[in-house]
Amino acid sequence: MSFTPRFPHFLHGGDYNPDQWLDRPDILDRDVELMHKAHVNCVSVGIFSWARLEPEDGVYVFAWLDEVIDRLWKGGIHVILATPSGARPAWMAQNYPEVLRVNDRLQRMHFGERHNHCLTSPVYRRKVHAINTALAQRYANHPAVILWHLSNEYSGDCRCPLCQEKWRGWLKDKYGTLENLNKCWWTSFWSQRYTDWSQVEAPGPMGEVSNTSMWVDWRRFSTWQCKTFIENERDAVKAVNPELLCTANLMERFWDYDYFDLAEAIDVVSWDSYPEWHSGDDVQRAAEFAMNHDLMRSFKDQPFLLMESTPSQVNWKPINKLKRPGMHLLSSLQALAYGSQSVMYFQWRKGRGGAEMFHGAVVDHDGSENHRVFRDVAQVGQALETLESLYAQPRKKAEVCIIYDTQNRWAIDYAQTGHSKNMRYYDTVNMHYRSLWQQGISVDLKDMRTCTDLSGYKLVVAPMLFMFRGGIEEKLRAYVEKGGTLLMTYFSGWVDEFDLAYLGGTPHGLMDVMGIRGTELDAIYPHDENALVMNDGRRFAIRELCEIPENRGAETLGVFENDFYAGMPCLSRNRYGEGTAYYLSAKLEQAGLDAIYGDIAQALSLTRALPDNLPKGVIATERGGAVFLQNFSGQEQRFSLSEPYTDLLTDEAMQNITMPANGVMVLKK
Numbered sequence: 307m308s309f310t311p312r313f314p315h316f317l318h319g320g321d322y323n324p325d326q327w328l329d330r331p332d333i334l335d336r337d338v339e340l341m342h343k344a345h346v347n348c349v350s351v352g353i354f355s356w357a358r359l360e361p362e363d364g365v366y367v368f369a370w371l372d373e374v375i376d377r378l379w380k381g382g383i384h385v386i387l388a389t390p391s392g393a394r395p396a397w398m399a400q401n402y403p404e405v406l407r408v409n410d411r412l413q414r415m416h417f418g419e420r421h422n423h424c425l426t427s428p429v430y431r432r433k434v435h436a437i438n439t440a441l442a443q444r445y446a447n448h449p450a451v452i453l454w455h456l457s458n459e460y461s462g463d464c465r466c467p468l469c470q471e472k473w474r475g476w477l478k479d480k481y482g483t484l485e486n487l488n489k490c491w492w493t494s495f496w497s498q499r500y501t502d503w504s505q506v507e508a509p510g511p512m513g514e515v516s517n518t519s520m521w522v523d524w525r526r527f528s529t530w531q532c533k534t535f536i537e538n539e540r541d542a543v544k545a546v547n548p549e550l551l552c553t554a555n556l557m558e559r560f561w562d563y564d565y566f567d568l569a570e571a572i573d574v575v576s577w578d579s580y581p582e583w584h585s586g587d588d589v590q591r592a593a594e595f596a597m598n599h600d601l602m603r604s605f606k607d608q609p610f611l612l613m614e615s616t617p618s619q620v621n622w623k624p625i626n627k628l629k630r631p632g633m634h635l636l637s638s639l640q641a642l643a644y645g646s647q648s649v650m651y652f653q654w655r656k657g658r659g660g661a662e663m664f665h666g667a668v669v670d671h672d673g674s675e676n677h678r679v680f681r682d683v684a685q686v687g688q689a690l691e692t693l694e695s696l697y698a699q700p701r702k703k704a705e706v707c708i709i710y711d712t713q714n715r716w717a718i719d720y721a722q723t724g725h726s727k728n729m730r731y732y733d734t735v736n737m738h739y740r741s742l743w744q745q746g747i748s749v750d751l752k753d754m755r756t757c758t759d760l761s762g763y764k765l766v767v768a769p770m771l772f773m774f775r776g777g778i779e780e781k782l783r784a785y786v787e788k789g790g791t792l793l794m795t796y797f798s799g800w801v802d803e804f805d806l807a808y809l810g811g812t813p814h815g816l817m818d819v820m821g822i823r824g825t826e827l828d829a830i831y832p833h834d835e836n837a838l839v840m841n842d843g844r845r846f847a848i849r850e851l852c853e854i855p856e857n858r859g860a861e862t863l864g865v866f867e868n869d870f871y872a873g874m875p876c877l878s879r880n881r882y883g884e885g886t887a888y889y890l891s892a893k894l895e896q897a898g899l900d901a902i903y904g905d906i907a908q909a910l911s912l913t914r915a916l917p918d919n920l921p922k923g924v925i926a927t928e929r930g931g932a933v934f935l936q937n938f939s940g941q942e943q944r945f946s947l948s949e950p951y952t953d954l955l956t957d958e959a960m961q962n963i964t965m966p967a968n969g970v971m972v973l974k975k
């Protein structure tokens with residue numbers, strides 16, 4: 307599927323900031339020449355260009371951008387054109403202070419930095435709409451322009467009077483009456499009852515900080531605010547040329563907004579990926595980023611774009627390590643394996659000043675193509691050209707679905723229980739993911755709202771679903787009843803969508819399906835020792851959390867080893883309807899999850915990318931009939947496959963394989 311019909315190919319390129327070099331036409335000319343040498347076919351332009359595009363209120367200056375785009379087009383380079391709302395000009399902050407964000411301490415910020423505008427301000431929305439319209443009128447039909455890049459990394463919230471008013475309006479729409487809001491926010495606690503709408507303020511450290519129902523609503527409101535902000539941007543450019551699609555670059559592990567909701571406002575998901583390679587365990591890192599890629603693919607159930615990655619190092623981590631030889635190709639092709647249609651970078655060329663002057667770039671300050679990083683980038687460009695046949699081969703729907711839900715994540719993070727403020731929901735989901743990933747099993751991720759049709763999945767995994775919403779208990783019940791296999795864990799079905807505790811036992815509405823009721827949650831110390839002991843004797847350490855079960859008819863597969871709940875089921879299986887429901891009552895070490903998912907994968911005959919058992923840290927991922935073999939182990943690996951393959955990258959026959967550290971191959975039968 308192509309998002310860019312004007313140029314239906316894998317995109318290779320990155321953020322390009324010619325506006326920083328307008329007094330150096332020699333450099334701008336050289337850029338196009340270097341782009342060819344780097345096998346770059348597309349760049350993103352204008353991301354932070356507002357001050358150059360509208361130097362005075364209402365005065366647009368496009369001549370420089372005309373030249374830039376024409377020069378690129380003549381050189382055969384395509385353009386992803388950005389709207390500039392990620393950072394506004396100084397005159398706007400000065401003339402219209404309402405565009406500036408108010409922080410959670412209720413201080414209005416001054417001009418400076420980026421990503422800090424008020425999302426409500428009618429002035430800001432009007433100005434954004436106007437410049438987007440002007441950009442679209444000028445460029446939306448230019449043959450070089452293939453996609454809109456709306457703003458940059460939308461994030462954060464604002465507590466200005468305009469936003470507070472919007473918040474109250476949103477609550478009125480949601481709850482209808484103040485009495486209903488009082489009930490759903492449980493305000494009889496600590497005398498929090500509201501008697502007039504005007505008393506309701508945004509949560510934050512200057513006022514209410516501990517009402518969790520209110521916080522979860524605030525995050526939903528912020529998501530909605532941002533979504534309507536995006537729609538305003540999108541509608542401006544689409545009014546001119548509805549065919550030109552819109553993306554917004556999302557972020558990893560993102561928490562501020564519910565991306566499943568937000569993604570509805572854009573046509574194409576893209577994201578910015580910055581793993582800390584070589585900082586410890588690259589296999590762990592790879593598992594995390596594979597899940598990020600799968601999440602991005604899952605938001606809209608379609609391929610995505612890798613919009614930013616660094617060609618070498620970043621400049622904003624505490625330790626900014628270079629990618630070791632091989633890692634650039636490996637991590638770039640990892641994105642492709644999981645469904646990306648591009649490998650793009652931040653940034654094309656290092657600037658001479660500013661915060662990011664030392665951030666990795668394709669072209670360093672030496673301006674030379676004779677550079678290790680430049681060669682690595684050119685190699686990726688060549689690989690994308692070689693793999694062109696995979697462009698029309700998106701990843702197929704997986705056999706396994708993991709339920710990952712941002713609103714549940716907020717609720718868990720706000721909840722005061724267990725390991726307070728450190729329940730590690732995201733990491734726990736990733737541990738479950740990792741067990742499947744390393745077996746070469748594909749996974750889709752859905753949230754509780756979007757998992758409307760689970761029937762096609764052989765396995766559904768639901769770790770730590772603390773908050774039930776979207777009728778999830780009915781969806782899961784129906785899924786198991788009709789023959790599905792579900793794995794659910796401790797700390798599930800505790801609260802409803804208002805973050806109010808369910809009365810009558812957990813997991814709410816599913817105790818009969820699981821054959822288990824969770825009675826108490828025990829948070830244990832790192833020095834506390836407990837384990838899951840399986841019926842066949844295998845033993846796996848338990849960490850952090852144990853839920854004491856009451857067995858309501860499930861078959862015990864393994865028990866707690868220690869403590870006053872020793873001998874009680876820690877892993878159980880229940881037949882319900884035509885299906886099977888596993889319940890895991892404690893947080894296990896990775897090896898324990900690996901064993902459980904090994905057993906389940908075998909029982910369900912889940913499809914693996916390769917039938918062979920690979921060395922630890924060598925991962926196989928299938929896309930379009932090709933198998934991406936990725937060596938994240940940090941060492942050379944030698945192994946044999948049961949059948950012969952050809953490596954599409956080198957055209958060499960492969961069966962007895964030697965893979966260098968950070969090696970990657972794309973195998974085809």
Ligand code: GLA
Pocket residue numbers: 458459578580614620621652662665
């Ligand atoms: C983000 C931003 C870019 C740049 C990079 C640096 O992802 O979108 O503008 O700051 O980080 O890594």
Ligand code: ZN
Pocket residue numbers: 407408424425426427464465466467468469
């Ligand atoms: Zn505001």
